[in-house]
Amino acid sequence: MSAVLLWLGVTLIAGLASVARFLLDAALSSRAGGRFPLGTLAVNLSGALVLGLLVGVSLHGDAYLLAGTAALGSYTTFSTWMFESHRLAEDGEGWMLAMNVLASLLLGVAAVAAGRAIAGG
């Protein structure tokens, strides 16, 4: 695969992945009543699980770049997680803030481990 084609692929796949993130996030958040940022949590956990799977099946080279960096890199979001945590702090939602930060961290690491275990890696 030529370098130009590869970077075009990265652009396209990253774009599609961020659209998928937006749609899933909006659907879940809307259902949750806009109170707890459930959509971002779901996106980040599912992304972590799939990245664990990719590592587990020892994907490498261009495929790993496209699936890992391009797709999952733009599907998951750190900045939104931080932004929404800050909003919870502004709202004085102490428990939700703690839950949002801790659940993302602990379940996120667990999701990667689970992905690797499923893939047998």
Added chain:
Amino acid sequence: MREALKLTTYSGERARHGGRPLADVLMDLYARRQVRTSALFRGLEGFGAAQRLRSARVLSLSEDLPLVTVAVDLRERLARVIEEVAAIAPRGLFTVERARLLEPNGGASEADLGGGAKLTVHLGRHERAHGRPAYLAAVELLHRHGVAGATVLLGVDGTLAGERRRGRFLASNALVPMMLLSVGDARAIARALPELSAMLSGAQLTLERVQVCKRDGLLLAEPSATPAGAHGGSAWWRKLDVYAGEQTRDGGEPLYNALVRRLRAEGAAGATVLRGIWGYHGEHRPHGEHPWSVRRRVPVLVTVIDTPVNSQRWFEIVDSLTMHAGLVTSELVPALAAREPPSSADSRHPEP
């Protein structure tokens, strides 16, 4: 004191007209017609007839937040503007309320409305009175005179004394409009008026009739009966306003959030939440933004507009969520909307 009209429009950030954002088109129109005062406010949360929830709390739900524009001028002048707005946004939701424009340094006799009243003060962001921001001094004064509540909303665009004042990034924005909404007993407002208008010389003051239904959990009055017949070709709608703190809670959930969720679940025509920067709504000191605190203690205003029949149900929901806190008012407004609100959760209607 002169007869005035107040036009309020409700739309979303994505609403467009002729390839431009609808709110920009409206603000340009108000500026072109030199509307005495107008302001544009960005909502915090809300939903329209399509029942799509928008909220600044969650990033993915915040790309189409509610927008509210308010324009006030003498009856004849604003009537012409309203016709133009109706032509621009035939499917939009807008309401027209009668208001009385107070002369500068007007006296207490001008507030002889009886019952409840709503006082609106339009002023620039950085206007000062008694050596401090004018809005702080004004809220303090209203609080001291025992007026039930006051909320200061920060505009991002608008006109003051007929001149365009638009908020800009990295600018002083000293004259960008802000609006102080105060509701309470008309006599209390009348007592506060002479001092207030003397303090805010030059500010635009308007008075409207309003019914104060609840305060601090106390039911003062059920929303009044609907007058029979239409008003000048448009139907009467009911506007319920709930003034509370952003942190006011019902159980664990913020009141405004619970209210929007319940109203949406029950199929209300729409609800809009505006966040203030300073105010009070019950037996407590005025509160608001504080530069050193992450946690915000600002006032919020939830507005629900629907047919009087539907609004009976919305008032019951409001009533059940304001058992301990919140200031609730009701107004009958001739809404000049071309669109009827849906009677139930109907997703086929477009957003206002």
